[in-house]
Amino acid sequence: xxxxxxxxxxxxxxxxxxxxxxxxxxxxxxxxxxxxxxxxxxxxxxxxxxxxxxxxxxxxxxxxxxxxxxxxxxxxxxxxxxxxxxxxxxxxxxxxxxxxxxxxxxxxxxxxxxxxxxxxxxxxxxxxxxxxxxxxxxxxxxxxxxxxxxxxxxxxxxxxxxxxxxxxxxxxxxxxxxxxxxxxxxxxxxxxxxxxxx
Amino acid sequence: xxxxxxxxxxxxxxxxxxxxxxxxxxxxxxxxxxxxxxxxxxxxxxxxxxxxxxxxxxxxxxxxxxxxxxxxxxxxxxxxxxxxxxxxxxxxxxxxxxxxxxxxxxxxxxxxxxxxxxxxx
Numbered sequence: 312x313x314x315x316x317x318x319x320x321x322x323x324x325x326x327x328x329x330x331x332x333x334x335x336x337x338x339x340x341x342x343x344x345x346x347x348x349x350x351x352x353x354x355x356x357x358x359x360x361x362x363x364x365x366x367x368x369x370x371x372x373x374x375x376x377x378x379x380x381x382x383x384x385x386x387x388x389x390x391x392x393x394x395x396x397x398x399x400x401x402x403x404x405x406x407x408x409x410x411x412x413x414x415x416x417x418x419x420x421x422x423x424x425x426x427x428x429x430x431x432x433x434x435x436x437x438x439x440x441x442x443x444x445x446x447x448x449x450x451x452x453x454x455x456x457x458x459x460x461x462x463x464x465x466x467x468x469x470x471x472x473x474x475x476x477x478x479x480x481x482x483x484x485x486x487x488x489x490x491x492x493x494x495x496x497x498x499x500x501x502x503x504x505x506x507x508x509x
Numbered sequence: 510x511x512x513x514x515x516x517x518x519x520x521x522x523x524x525x526x527x528x529x530x531x532x533x534x535x536x537x538x539x540x541x542x543x544x545x546x547x548x549x550x551x552x553x554x555x556x557x558x559x560x561x562x563x564x565x566x567x568x569x570x571x572x573x574x575x576x577x578x579x580x581x582x583x584x585x586x587x588x589x590x591x592x593x594x595x596x597x598x599x600x601x602x603x604x605x606x607x608x609x610x611x612x613x614x615x616x617x618x619x620x621x622x623x624x625x626x627x628x629x630x
Contacts, residue, residue, distance in 0.1 A: 338572065338575055342567060343564050346568075346571060347563070350565050363567075364578045368579055371579050371583075435563075453557070457524075458558065482521075485553065485554075488553055492549070492553060492556075493553075
């Protein structure tokens, strides 16, 4: 809900000056958005909760270092991406199950006409499923780049990969999503194993 | 030019990060398959971008958990700094006592030397 968040400059300044209520308010205003990103990256409610808690703790500890040259939310997304990457790396060493996306969705854009809204919802639902089926490392890149507009450089830095690897993953993720959403005749998931190469 | 020469550029062309050169554009203008892929990438990118306007409903109690987590960490940090402070005071006390002892010993030694000189005189 980026439109709902508004200008956080004053709250951030107060929180940086040590006002605990200001930081609490920052959490209150941004946590649903941060949870959404964490859930999109991890695909799991419980993992998303852990990632969000860890992200705010890191933000709290690092707030003095936040210089304000980026938006607070962008800074928070980077922290969340980094935490999710660490969390998924840890999880992949312990668990191998992919969990089901059953988080309820609040659609804040209520001004659509019913037909357009139905089509949009259908595409969104298919896209949500397709995203969930992507390997986590492809999913992370496409979510951060194409949903949250983070630059390649930031994505690479937070995921601990090179910029060129981030670009290759983005390309593969988009291709898989396109094939999943708009399957064409004769087009199979021929590069199913490709993600293992990057 | 063939589809294979163009196909890897289509998603970047759809988001505007790559401009197709004249030969590639000419191929896409004539190739229904590449046109279709380009349109599909555009739709995909629009749908991905639209996800940004949605927010998932966080699981109940998350806000309270985040704040409690931070508070707990803040308390741990406070306890740690208190312990560090105590340790510093303890070390400082030992250092002060050692310095005072050394000063006393020097004073005692210098007085003893003075009294020996007086006796000798």
